[in-house]
Amino acid sequence: MVSEPYGGKLAVQSTGSLDGLKTIEISKNYAFDAEKISLGAYSPISGFMNSAEIESVLDRSELPSGLPWTIPIFLEAPEGISEGEEVALSYNGLKFASMSIDEKFKFDLKKLASGIYGTLDIAHPGVASILNINPTLISGKVRLFRRITGDTSPAEARQIFDSFKWEKIAAFQTRNPPHRAHEYIMRCALELMDGVFINPVTGEVKPDDFPPEATSEAYRHFVQLFLPPNKVFLSNLTIAMRYAGPKAAVLLAIIRKNYGCTHFIVGRDMAGVGKFYGRYAAQEMLKKLDIGIELLTFNEAFHCKKCNGIATEKTCRHEEDRINISMTKIREMLRDGRKPPSEMIRPEISEILEKYIKPAN
Ligand SMILES: [Zn+2]
Numbered sequence: 240m241v242s243e244p245y246g247g248k249l250a251v252q253s254t255g256s257l258d259g260l261k262t263i264e265i266s267k268n269y270a271f272d273a274e275k276i277s278l279g280a281y282s283p284i285s286g287f288m289n290s291a292e293i294e295s296v297l298d299r300s301e302l303p304s305g306l307p308w309t310i311p312i313f314l315e316a317p318e319g320i321s322e323g324e325e326v327a328l329s330y331n332g333l334k335f336a337s338m339s340i341d342e343k344f345k346f347d348l349k350k351l352a353s354g355i356y357g358t359l360d361i362a363h364p365g366v367a368s369i370l371n372i373n374p375t376l377i378s379g380k381v382r383l384f385r386r387i388t389g390d391t392s393p394a395e396a397r398q399i400f401d402s403f404k405w406e407k408i409a410a411f412q413t414r415n416p417p418h419r420a421h422e423y424i425m426r427c428a429l430e431l432m433d434g435v436f437i438n439p440v441t442g443e444v445k446p447d448d449f450p451p452e453a454t455s456e457a458y459r460h461f462v463q464l465f466l467p468p469n470k471v472f473l474s475n476l477t478i479a480m481r482y483a484g485p486k487a488a489v490l491l492a493i494i495r496k497n498y499g500c501t502h503f504i505v506g507r508d509m510a511g512v513g514k515f516y517g518r519y520a521a522q523e524m525l526k527k528l529d530i531g532i533e534l535l536t537f538n539e540a541f542h543c544k545k546c547n548g549i550a551t552e553k554t555c556r557h558e559e560d561r562i563n564i565s566m567t568k569i570r571e572m573l574r575d576g577r578k579p580p581s582e583m584i585r586p587e588i589s590e591i592l593e594k595y596i597k598p599a600n
Contacts, residue, residue: 241499246283254382260327268479270330277383287314289378297354307528309486316375391474397499405433409502410495416457420540423549441475453595484516485524542582
């Protein structure tokens, strides 16, 4: 049995026509959110949040209904929009959804940034970007006319999982191409589960992460070359990556519950950036809030020279012989024209990534 949608029901909404509606152009990240809202990926949410909903999420980490929720889903107001209007949302000149504006309101951006990220330090990429938006926001229900990404929808994923007859399905969240520590965790999950849903976030990521196209291409090859068919389903999740550590991890888990996953894989510092969040803060918050998806928690995986393989603190006794595996280090090596060791990343994957790296000089 796939998982129940969050809040009980998928909030899928579509519209048959956008004729006669005033058109407003919205930017990439908001357009991706609008698509995901109307496909039910953010169920039970059915529109961009109003002021009371945002306050509730920031102050109490829950929706007004009491259901845990940690990241506000908001939309900046474009020029010339009033409450009560029905508009067509457009992205890149293509009308794709309708929205009924039920509230237009000013919101304190400092409160928004600190409530999401737990800091106002502008070294945090999320803080810097929120403090630069228009403080007037709009809320209202969103209905989809046509899709703007190739992402699988929650309803489609549920059908696919059913057709595989999977009962235990773990979601693997990532925003980076697969290195050997990721692979170890995916294989551990495959040992325990009927299937693993690999669902890389391929919307906007920070400039020092690999571009989404690199992540997407690397995963396609990795799955095809190394993982068993009928045990893995790979699809992109095109939304902006929120680097809000534990709070972002909760949103990412809710989305995967809506996709039908029964389990959620959580490693070290999920959705973190720099040193802003504790190494296992995401695991702790997910345990505390309990959104109805089982957790598969993992400690940091490394290569141990003595064990001659990937291990974690739970499986290896050698403290002196570990090679840490980090995407930052892999990127640096590729940028310097060096081949990262195969203990860190498979050569088949680093060859793909080389194409996306600009040399340092
Ligand atoms: Zn060892």
